[in-house]
Amino acid sequence: MSDELVLYTNPMSRGRIARWMLEEVGVPYRTEILHFGTTMKGDTYRSVNPMGKVPSITHGKTVVTECAAICAYLADVFPQAGFAPAPSKRADYYRWMFFAAGPLEAAISNRVLGFEVPKERERMVGYGTYQDVMDTLEAAVRANAYIAGDTFSAADVYVGSQLGYGLRFGTIEKRAAFEQYFGRLALREAYQRANDKDNAAAAELQNAG
Structure with missing residues (x-):
């Protein structure tokens, strides 16, 4: 196109x-x-x-x-x-992409804002508890080299970004599995190029301000 x-x-x-x-x-x-x-x-x-x-x-x-x-x-x-699996092999790709966009994002946001779901209301929220989300995500990144299997995909960009930010700013627990998974992603040339471009743009904004 x-x-x-x-x-x-x-x-x-x-x-x-x-x-x-x-x-x-x-x-x-x-x-x-x-x-x-x-x-x-x-x-x-x-x-x-x-x-x-x-x-x-x-x-x-x-x-x-x-x-x-x-x-x-x-x-x-x-x-x-x-960066997208064949349609017949997208179950895990969709699962973890939407897990990160839904339960993970909500659990982190509520934790940062100081909101804790009352135990009797946990069934009302999609993520249940922050601990459940962290445990589920840890199991997922331990299972394979990448979030949807043995091949890097767009789901890794999204899930990896959430983990990288959370590990850096303390909104996600520093578990070894999380650090190892994100460490692999951070070695990618595209990640490093993107990071360099955004860091340069941030410096320009700061200098202009």
């Missing part, structure tokens, strides 16, 4: 996940850096994402928001990159 790809992001945001996926896919893209509270909430960007949140991508006239969706979309639209 020849339509222009544009990444709308801020280097101090979940936009780093989308950047990593774009670098893995290896296709040309343009970056639009948005500022919290100003351009990110302006009418121009809200025409792309009414939530006024990043990241988003546009691909020609197609708009994709939400990090997990962006990762899955790019894997599907650029199949030559090989």
Whole structure:
């Protein structure tokens, strides 16, 4: 597909996940850096994402928001990159991609905000308990080299990003299995390129401010 790809992001945001996926896919893209509270909430960007949140991508006239969706979309639209399993082998790929977007994200967010689900209400929330989520994720990353088997996929970009951020900032327990899994991912050239680009963009913003 020849339509222009544009990444709308801020280097101090979940936009780093989308950047990593774009670098893995290896296709040309343009970056639009948005500022919290100003351009990110302006009418121009809200025409792309009414939530006024990043990241988003546009691909020609197609708009994709939400990090997990962006990762899955790019894997599907650029199949030559090989980051989505064959449809008949996507059970674990879907399972862990959506586990990270649902139970993991919610459990971490609530923990950071200081909200603990009352024991008698645990069945009302999708993740049950933070401990259940951590134990389930640990078992998953122990099982194989990558989250959906023996081959790196877009699900690793999303799950790995969550783990990398959580380990760095203390929102995820520093278990050996988590550190070993993310350590493998952090060696990837695309991850390092993406990280370098976002670090440079963050430095530019800081200098400009």
